[in-house]
Amino acid sequence: MTSAAFQSKFTANILQSWWIQSGGSRITSMGTPEVKERNLVHQTVEISGAIEGTTIPLLLKFTPGGKVDEVRVRTTPDKSYTIPHPSYDQPHSYQEREIVIGNATYPLPATLTVPKHKPGEKVPVVVLVHGSGPHDRDSTFMGTKIFRDLAAGLSSSGIAVLRYEKHSLEHGFKMSAEPATLDRDTTDDAIYAAKSAAQQEGIDPDNIFILGHSQGAGTMPRILSKAPSLLVRG
Structure with a gap:
């Protein structure tokens, strides 16, 4: 089926x-x-x-x-080795929540890393946006997990982080039957992520930041222009 x-x-x-x-x-x-x-x-x-x-x-x-x-x-070797966490990671200082962003047709699994805080307190959040190509939420590449490590460092310092599986990784085959556009590949998912972050418990909706890598950084002006209702900064 x-x-x-x-x-x-x-x-x-x-x-x-x-x-x-x-x-x-x-x-x-x-x-x-x-x-x-x-x-x-x-x-x-x-x-x-x-x-x-x-x-x-x-x-x-x-x-x-x-x-x-x-x-x-699968076109790459199945790597089963463990990529170590950075020395600055303080896992006791934050919690990870598994959530889903996106729309009903193309939902994306995501991880929200939230610093431990006092009841009623709200913390700022950074949304991480990938570069080109199919990437997982950790931005795993050649023995590194850049987004996972960024999330650990920022959350250990009091800043929440939302990272997600890229559209082209989670729904790559279905996407291949559609016209390729920058919005479909990068922009729209970043906006979905920012909107979802603003609705999460413990997150300050007035302090949402979007941090892009490579293509994600180059797309930042378009991301911000398409999200006028959100108080986001890139």
Whole structure:
């Protein structure tokens, strides 16, 4: 079973195109499914399939209701090593909340890191916006987790941080069937994140900051111009 959103994108033409690109190859065997990740939006399962001698690691993302909602081929090695936390991380001084941002069609799992504070007190928040390409909420890259470490440092110093899975990572296949735009890739999700941050318990809605990396930084003027109702600064 597949989700309605997936069905609307995974057409017969796309399936035929995939088969032609593979040279009409046959699937000769399938491995045992292995759960790789769970978040509030998807459960990711990896199945290694052999197509006429070539092993292809296929990632399937399932909705909480058990329907296939995404599919992609893993193109990078499966790294199981642990990336250490920075020395300035003080986990006893903050709490992490798992939330969902975005819209009903493309919900995005996110983490809000909130410093421990007195009852009734509100703290400022920084929304982290990725660079180009599909990235997770930690901005994991070559043995680093830049956004995770930024969240740890800021939250250890009294500032909340909201970071989220990028649209092109969580819903990449469905996105590929739509026209590529900067708003779809970066701007809209940053605005969803800022709006969600403003509604969270313990967050000061008058002190929302947006911090962008690479493409996220270059998009900042557009993000701010499209969010006139929010008191945000970038």
